[in-house]
Amino acid sequence: MGVRAVRGATTVAQDSTVAIDESVRELVSAMIERNGIQKDQLISLLFTATADLHAMFPAAAARAMGLGDVPLMCAQELSIVGAVTHCVRVMMHIEDDRDRGQIHHVYLRGAVGLRDDLPE
Template identity: 40%
Template sequence: MSVRGVRGAITVDVNEEQPILSATIDLLNEIVTDNGITPEDICSVFITVTGDLDSTFPARAIRKMGGWELVPLMCSVEIPVKGSLEKCIRLMVHVNTDKSQAEIKHVYLGGAQALRPDLSKA
């Protein structure tokens, strides 16, 4: 078994608590479903947001999900690069798995598909 990183990102339209929390749940659920993982498999989740999203901590949404209470979570702010994608939430999920790196399915939703069109679903 190895520790693998699973990347994901999603955008929101507004800097408001509910859209940020909902988008975080949507993204994490897609990552978990696509990769067949459970909270018990997760080592930790690193969450970043762009500087224009300051209405809430995305980790709040994950902590309310059943079975996720003990998963270590950390939020941070993305590096403010000029011209970068705005209103974006990114996840780096560290998971114990038997899958190879090539078998890991990274998830990019909404406007975040522009970050990695090669990994985004059509």
């Protein structure tokens, strides 16, 4: 079995636990569903959040979804002038033999244009 990475990002309406939890659950669920990923395929998830998000760790939302036995890590996104604000990004590592071109990366809400070079 090979290793693949699935990318995703979303924005959060406000810096609150409810808003972050909702956005992260929506994003992780969409990444899993669009790629037909089974839980036993998950290797790890790395979350980053922009510096304007403080209310909760994005990984806490993934744990609450039942992914507590999957290694999860959070980090702060680089603070770049002009970057999307209130943004959570995730890199999901999976065991999968598909070609890279068959992986569907997911960008939601205000993050839709971050990687418009990637196929749908």
